Amino acid sequence: MTLPTTARAVIIGGGIIGCSTAYHLGKLGWTDTVLLERKKLTSGTTFHAAGLVGQLRTSANITQLLGYSVELYKKLEQETGLQTGWKMNGGLRLACNAERWTEVKRQATTAHSFGLEMHLLTPREAQDLWPLMTIDDLVGAAYLPTDGQANPSDITQSLAKGARMSGVQIYEDTPVTRIIVENGRIRGVETPHGTIECEKVICCAGQWTRTLAATVGVNVPLISVEHQYMVTERIEGVTPDLPTLRDPDRLTYWKEDVGGLVWGGYEPNPKPWAQSGIPEGFHFELLNSDYDHYSQFMENALARVPALATAGVKQLINGPESFTPDGNFILGEAPELRNFYVGAGFNAFGIASGGGAGMALAEWAAKGEAPYDLWPVDIRRFGAVHRSTDWVRARTLEAYGKHYTIAWPSEEHRSARPTRRSPLYAHLQQAGACFGEKLGWERPNWFADLAAGEQPVDRYSYNRPGWFDAVAREHRAAREQAVLIDQTSFAKFTLKGPDAAKTLNHIAAGNVDRAPGTLTYTQLLNPRGGIEADVTIARLSQDEFYIVTGTGFATHDFDWIARNIPESANCQLVDVTSASSVLSLMGPNARTILQSLTDADLTNAAFPFGTAKPISVASCPVLALRVTYVGELGWELHLPTDCAVTVYEALMQAGAPHGLQNAGYRAIETLRLEKAYRAWGADIGPDHTPVEAGLTWACKLKTPTDFIGRAALEKQLANGVKKRLATFTVDDPEVILLGRETIYRNGTRAGWLSSGGFGHTLGKPIGLGYVRNADGVTDEYLTDATYELEVASTRIPARLHLAPLHDPKGTRIKA
Missing domain, CATH: 2.40.30.110 (Aminomethyltransferase beta-barrel domains)
Structure with missing residues (x-):
């Protein structure tokens, strides 16, 4: 075997994701791309996938990505001449109780929002589409006519042929033994058959991705989990046009297969696999069938499809799949290493995602940015806590077990907690805090009235949730008196150096090159004007800035700023999140309370909105930021972690006569909605510009200073949106x-x-x-x-x- 010595990009992994990425890079003209597969195409996990293709997700763009898969699969066979097994036979989702029916109706609304055709059916109408099932317990069903199914191996081979037709070279039996990195840059890959120098590496190695990426310092949080499904012999009444069926209340899914059925499920007690590493040479292999473990589905399955009782069983397939801590797959350029891209962790819906994920990953690698906002699957949504295999395993197994449970609004995970705790954790717990978790941080969501017998336990509902009254109390206190919120989990960075002001003013849309002590709320834009980050920046001195952003955006925002600092710039970006606690004191009485603990002049004339000043509070050093995300007078108090308890206790004591209460993140959400304050990841993001989002006032368009995205905003202002x-x-x-x-x-x-x-x-x-x-x-x-x-x-x-x-x-x- 003779490998090329150079390539523009090397794709590692010949499953559906790798082959789809190769196919799309070829379409983009990257014909000097090479795909390397350690064994044979599809031999990792693709070959044993069930092959259901559903489209609806809670994100418009991920739904769009899955819809792209469907459009690609419709035409791929005609293009390449290879069969794909694609059938657009529609998909049914059942509801067996009132709560599930509410969820399904909301899913139908989501589908309509995103432009998907989805119909709500009566039990009898659902049975007309799927005659083999019983409907005695059904409340209703939803039907997506554009869902379908495919043969995983066939569709992957078709994508591979399409890639070859564009000039991409594919080599099987060619494992990558080393990814070559020199001076922090990708230089190439080594194989037993030679070395290939390349500009970019795209790692689509499935369940092997985490171990391989770790060799170059990249973290990919996924684990392998056993996933079983059964293949039956032919069953009378099973027709080729039978829709796919998801029965989440019975934890099962179904699809037609050559006159029989493929059916499986998501058990609440999943079994992790290869905890000590994937066996050497593992390929085209299945695990031992575990009938005892699978039997937990049987009663539910027989009750739904009685014909199963007399059906012959061809095989109980047990194959490992890679799953992630939040149930979403992982795409994008690694923040730890430029030009190293990842497409992995597909949570057993890699066939549904394959077409769109390959398209997105190819465009990301070729053009340096995703085709649209893909934050729900962006690799930068993870952080340092996700480097712990134990943490990732515990959370992933919980997420797997919830695959078919009702997705309650604001539901929190329970596993791998607590991990990261504010110094005030015990105080807040004693005060009745019900905590949530983000990026490993424990954060108070709301506070129970312990004296009145309330318990700090979430009660979820699609109607008013159990915390509704508690949040209302905190909300009113913020509007009428004062609240104290522990926001220690904020991500915090410093940018220091002689070129800090010039550099940051080019990255930020707002004017940060102002006098020390000023505070700037600003967006960081991409060249299209899209909002890549939404931050608050305090200028501490002539050459030092303090940047504050949301907890969950720590990796993403640090990466965005870092990648836009010119190599020639003399400034250094440092993550200082763990060095300081943050207490947000908000409400009409905030000034009175804080003034009793400091000699600093807090009058509006001396300390106006948008100001940052070092002050002393209860004899502790504090950086006080006059800012609000709840729409009331207030300060964010940033202070050393060893002073957090002292300042908290002093504030609570001083605030008692003024109605000061603890408050949590759910009150912040209700308060910010009344002020129409935007939330990144929901209301604003890379697909939204400040002009579209009503944030043009925060941009320095009246100055001559250039900044990333300025030209795009000026074009929108001239032409409309x-x-x-x-x-x-x-x-x-x-x-x-x-x-x-x-x-x-x-x-x-x-x-x-x-x-x-x-x-x-x-x-x-x-x-x-x-x-x-x-x-x-x-x-x-x-x-x-x-x-x-x-x-x-x-x-x-x-x-x-x-x-x-x-x-x-x-x-x-x-x-």
């Missing part, structure tokens, strides 16, 4: 808005809510969402219309607002 963010309210207080509800303008679908919740000051449900129109969206277009929101498949009248909301007395809620 096709979507605009607005606030919506519903008068009925019993309506539950969660986000993804469909927006109808004058009876026509016009977008969906990006965020939803309840405004306790206004006493109404509130949502934020983009109104879209291909011919442009102006203020007049937005206001000269009537609106409805589709909530759980029911349309409800709504009102659009372009300004922050007002409280019932008619006065604006403001800082």
Whole structure:
């Protein structure tokens, strides 16, 4: 075997993801791409995949990505001449109880928001499509006619042929023994047959990815889990056009297979595999069938499909699959190593994702950015805690076990907790905190009234959740008195050096090159004007800046800033998250409370909004930032972790006469919705610009200073935009808005809510969402219309607002 000595890109792994990436790189003209497979194509996990292709997810862009897979699979066989086994036979999802039916109706609304055809069916209508099933326990079903199924090996071979047709070279029996990195840069790969120098490495090695990536310092949080399904002999009544079937209340899925059925499930007690490493030479291999473990599905399966009782069994297939801690796959350029890309961890829906994931990964590698916002699957959503195999295993097994349980709004995971704790954890626990977790951090979500007998335990619901009244208390305290919120988990960076100001002012859309002591709320944009980060920046001195961003964005935002610092710039970016605690004191009484503990002048004249000052609080050094995300007077107090308890206790004691209460993150959410404050990852992101999001005021467009994305914003301001963010309210207080509800303008679908919740000051449900129109969206277009929101498949009248909301007395809620 003679390998090429150079290539533009080397793809590692010949499963469906690797072959799809090769196919799409070839289409992009990257014909000097090489794919290396350690054994044979599909021999890792692709060959034993079940092959169901569903599209609907909770993210519009991930749904779009899966929809791309469907469109590709429709035409691939004609293009390559190789069969794919693709059938667009539709997909059914069943509901056996009221709570599941509410979830399904909300899924139907989400589908409508994203432009997917999804129908709600009666039990009898569902049975007409799937005659073999019993329907005695069904409440209803949903049907997506564009879902389908494919033969995993065939579709992968077809993608491989398509890649070869474009000039991509594919080599089997060629393991990568070393990824060559010199001076922090990809230089090539070594194999037993020679070395290939290359510009980029794209690792699509399935369950081997974590170990291989770790050799070059890249973390890919996934583990292998046993996943079983059964293949039956022919069954009378099983027709080729039978839709795929998902029966989540019975934990099972079904598809037609040459006149029989393939069926499997997601057990609540999954079995991890290869905990000490994948056996050497493992390929085209299955694990021993575990009938005892599989038997937990049998009663439910027989009750749904009685014909199974007399059906012959061809095989019980047990194959390992790679799963991740949050149930989403992993894509993108590794933050630890430039030009090293990952496509792995597909949680047993790699066939459904394969076409779209390969397209996205190819474009990411070829063009340096994803084709659209893929934050739910971006590798940068992980952090240092995910380097622990024990942590990843515990959380992943929990996520696997919840695959078919009801996905409750705001549901928290229980495993691998607590890991990262604020110094105030014990104090908050004693005060009745119910904690949530983000990036390993324990954060107070809400506080129970222990004296009244409340328990700090989440009670989930698609109606009002168990914490509704507690959050209302905290919300009112913030508006009327004061609250103290532990936000120690904020990600915090410093940028220091002679070139810090010039560099950061080019990266940030807002003007950060101001006097020391000033605070700037700003977005960091990509060249298209899309919002890559939403941060607060304090200038501490002539050559030092302090950057604060959300807990979950620590890796992503650090990476974005770092990759945009020129190599010639004399400045250093450092993550200082763990060095300081953060206490947010917010509310009308905040100044009175804080003033009693400091000699600093806190008057508005001396300490105006948008100011950062070092002060002393209860004899402790504090960097006080005059800023708010709840719409009230307040300060973020950044202080050494060893002072957190002292300052917290002092504030609570001083605040007691002024109604000071502990508050949590769920109150922050309700408060920020009333002020229409945007949340990155929901209301704003790489697909949204400040012009579209109503944040142009935060950009330095009136100055001559250039910054990343400026040209794109100026073009939008000149030519107009096709979507605009607005606030919506519903008068009925019993309506539950969660986000993804469909927006109808004058009876026509016009977008969906990006965020939803309840405004306790206004006493109404509130949502934020983009109104879209291909011919442009102006203020007049937005206001000269009537609106409805589709909530759980029911349309409800709504009102659009372009300004922050007002409280019932008619006065604006403001800082």
